[in-house]
Amino acid sequence: MPLIYAKDGAVATFTIDNGKVNVFTPEMHRELHEALQDFVADPMIRVGIMTGAEGRSFCAGDDIKTPLPDLTPHEALEAHFFPHIHEGRTGLTRPGWEQDVMRFKRLKPIIGAVDGYCLGQGLIYLLLLTDIRLATPEAEFGFPEIAYGMAGAGGMTRLAALIPQAVAMEMLLLGERIPADRALSAHLINRVVERTGLMAEARAMAERIAGHPPVAVRLEMEVTERALDMTRDQAVDYAATLFRFQRVAYQGYGAGTGFFGTKHEAAE
Known part of the structure; x- marks a missing residue:
């Protein structure tokens, strides 16, 4: 499974594991949604960690090379309002399970642990699904979609409500990546941690949260x-x-x- 969901004591870990830069496929969006459902339902799990596989980027966004079913304009309109309506006939497509993930409601904390690229849909998920965020000095963050005519990440994440508006608009309109130190100064992340200690730091935070009532x-x-x-x-x-x-x-x-x-x- 390109999305690995594992439990250890009171902590669950969501590991993105799909190639060197960990791009998301439609199937991985569904896997993530299923994992999130189990995460909130399991009373023994109290906190989560979301990260990329060791030695790889957190997530560089959606895999734009994944072949998708052709939809007629009418079918595309139907899919906008009913994201899963054509799955039985065409298989997974977009819009699809990423819509369910972005709307997912949870009241359990998740810590993000970022190395390498955190771009596009990967950054959307980091902002929507994590509450505390750690990153290595090698991490880079950005929304490159605008260069491909696919804008809207600022609205999906309410980015301008999370960080200074000027920084948010710079990220969204230029479509350029920012390094970890800039992300830290903008309060996009909480701490910069050396790569060798990233998961240990995330785990220590998770255990501390899990120790609270x-x-x-x-x-x-x-x-x-x-x-x-x-x-x-x-x-x-x-x-x-x-x-x-x-x-x-x-x-x-x-x-x-x-x-x-x-x-x-x-x-x-």
Whole structure:
């Protein structure tokens, strides 16, 4: 499988493994969606890591050389609104499972570990599917699609809401790659880590998160995401409600009880 999904204790790892620069095929989008479904459903898994296979780029985007079924203009319009409508007859195509992945809702954290190229669909997935991002000094980030008449990554990722607008527009309109140090200064990533220590650092972060009470992690994920689209008063009210709910539940179940336990107890 070009998308390898593995579990080790409370941590799941999504490894992109398809050629030297790890391009995505339509089948890999479906594999990723299936892995994400298992990730959120498995109560024993508390955090994920997304990375490229060792010695390869994180992901250089979609494989534009993958042959796709020919669709008539009418079929292409149908596929826009119903991405899987023609799969039974034509096989996987675009738009397809990448639409489901980009819309996937999760309340479990994923750490991105990037080496080499992180471009196009690979960068879209990094921004939409990861919450903390590490990169090696050799990593490069970019959206080259505009040069091929395929714009829209800024809207799909809300890039200008994640990093300074001027930097976002530079990336989107020039279509040029930026190095890891520039990505760090723009807060596109959290840390630059040497290649030899990338996965160890990601794993250490994952284990630390997995040691926290799962309910606290889940509520922090939810309130942070939803508050982005709220006014200040709405965000405070919502966060206070979830905080009080957690404290009442914690007191009701008692310290050390399952998903409401303390950090030490939850890790045991």
